Amino acid sequence: MNLSSFPRRSLAHAALVLLVALAGVVTPTRSAPARSAPARSAPAQSAPVHAAAPPAGSTSRYTMTAFTNSSESNMYVYEAPDATGFRLRRGPAYTPPSGLIRDPSIIRHTDGYYYIVYTTNWTGNTIGFARSSDRLSWTFLRNHTIPLSGVANTWAPEWFVDTDGSVNVIVSLSTTGSDFKPYKLTATNAALSAWTAPTVLSGIGPNYIDTFIVKVNGTYHAFTKQETTKYIEYATAASLTGPYTFQRTGDWAGWGGPREGQSLVRLDNGGWRIYFDGYTVGKYFFSDSVDGFRTWTPPAELPALSGFARHFTVLKETVSGGASLPTATTRSLRSTNYPDRYLRHRDNLGYLEQVSASSSAQTKQDATFTVTPGLADANCYSLRAANGQYLRHYDFRIQLGADDGGSTFRQDATFCAHTGASSGSLTLESYNYPGRYLRHYDFALRVDLYQDTDTFRADSSFVATTPWA
CATH class of the missing domain: 2.80.10.50 (Trefoil (Acidic Fibroblast Growth Factor, subunit A))
Structure with a gap:
């Protein structure tokens, strides 16, 4: 979600944001490469990594669920073997019975079904849920009302499955439209139909949206958009609910701004990829890190989908198939x-x-x-x-x-x-x-x-x- 699309933002301010974004955007070429070789200037990629590629007879499958520039009411499903070359599997794949389907986040649950949680509207206090057996055909389950007094905006719900097996949704809530903070809801049954009351993630906010969390070696890593500066900042905590301590702020990773809609996925080389929306310039980018989130590659546009797919998550699974070569x-x-x-x-x-x-x-x-x-x-x-x-x-x-x-x-x-x-x-x-x-x-x-x-x-x-x- 982004406040720049909210009706209250003035055209003058939007123009200023666009000028700032254009000054900081990295626009890699997508045409045939030049004859001269590009500089070898990505220190993060020289760090040692841990083997993570699937064995022979299996392959990684990355599934993306996204809404698009052309529609906030339809979800598209894409698939890639490499987290880069996404091809359309079905679009639209899901249209809710009412409201929007912004910011769809996907998991595969222990019951074998795929679930999405999504933003239902610009204003209000609900999030939506749908389910699928094959990632392509989806059934609406319910809209869940956030049991918190005064909630005016409920944006960007993201799944987070903890290492203890608990299933959580991290959602950005606001009472005024400018005091967003991340909250945690935890499922209280296996059907994902009952949830705890929201608990704030202490140390983040107010004025932070689109918080996305991953857990590595017992530490919770939060990537969250600072809505004033429009940069994606980075904080860590020993507990899911915090307190979080900001490790990097401003344009610490060289991603530029404005940026939002961030999500992360693990790569086959053990590193991490972050995707984010350059919403003021109509482009979607990705960047990789293999050294524990310290350094990142320069942003590159997501092939084919930059400017079309919007705020999404990517689910990685290991499935049968793939290509192999006989060794020795x-x-x-x-x-x-x-x-x-x-x-x-x-x-x-x-x-x-x-x-x-x-x-x-x-x-x-x-x-x-x-x-x-x-x-x-x-x-x-x-x-x-x-x-x-x-x-x-x-x-x-x-x-x-x-x-x-x-x-x-x-x-x-x-x-x-x-x-x-x-x-x-x-x-x-x-x-x-x-x-x-x-x-x-x-x-x-x-x-x-x-x-x-x-x-x-x-x-x-x-x-x-x-x-x-």
């Missing part, structure tokens, strides 16, 4: 859209080049790799050349390098497999730059951010074949 074997990787060309190294750089039965023995050997368990995560993969060196990315360009035992090299040389654009093909996602895929561009190999185009999907899809050497 040699393979060649053939392009799906240039089937006479194969991934190879030449002069220590990666290219897509023609290889045939008449090619030289050197060319055939350069197009043959031993598939090994990933150097940074055994559930992913590394590709070793005949000379013992590995394919890795550096400045996002693919090249050969010797394993120096360091975490940076091992992450740069690890790729996670996903199903490719055509039958029998796979894609290879960078382990330490989630959302970037090994692809060819002008027949040079690089790792580029996913683009929602048929060309990108074809450029990043390969078929593992019988080795040339």
Whole structure:
């Protein structure tokens, strides 16, 4: 939710907010990459991470539930294998019997059903609940009235399932429209139909909205929007209800502002991704951290959905399926859209080049790799050349390098497999730059951010074949 959409905000103030936002927005290109390599300037990505990718035979599935720029009364459902390349599964997937469907938050409960909780209106004291067995078809359950006197605005309810199994909703409540604070409701039955009275999260507010909480190693981490400065700030506590202590304020992470609608999800490399709405510029961004929320990558626009999907959450599950490569074997990787060309190294750089039965023995050997368990995560993969060196990315360009035992090299040389654009093909996602895929561009190999185009999907899809050497 955002107060800038509230009718009381003046046009003059809205214009000022927009100017501030435009000054601070990072707008990454979504066109084909330039020939020169981008700078290697994301220190957070060089930190060691813990293996988290699912094993062979299974894959991660990220489900997004969102309302859209075009409708506050319809919810859309998207899915991705990587938390980046979301594709529409159904839209609209749910329309409540009355009111709005803003800020839908999704969980999968212990009964096997999926549940959403959402904002029902700009004003009032209710939140809505719906349920689904398949994430695509939803049934309205009820509107729940917040039992707190004087509540005028009830915004942005977010699920939080604690490590003790308790199911909670964190919701922003206000009595005046400008005194928002986060409160906790806890389910008192397994059907999620009865709830405790709201308990304020001490230490946050007033004037904080869209509070989203994750728990790591016994500490509660709150990401909450300061409604005056429009920045997403960061606080921690030893208890869900606090007291919270702010660790970072202002534009501490380099995300700029105004920002809101934040939500977090765990990535396959053990890091975290935060999504947030640049609502004054009509764009949706994400940023990653692998060092305990200390540093974050520069904001990037969410491919395909930036400017369309609004305030959402993303649910990560491990499901059967996915793509895999046989390890301890040699393979060649053939392009799906240039089937006479194969991934190879030449002069220590990666290219897509023609290889045939008449090619030289050197060319055939350069197009043959031993598939090994990933150097940074055994559930992913590394590709070793005949000379013992590995394919890795550096400045996002693919090249050969010797394993120096360091975490940076091992992450740069690890790729996670996903199903490719055509039958029998796979894609290879960078382990330490989630959302970037090994692809060819002008027949040079690089790792580029996913683009929602048929060309990108074809450029990043390969078929593992019988080795040339």
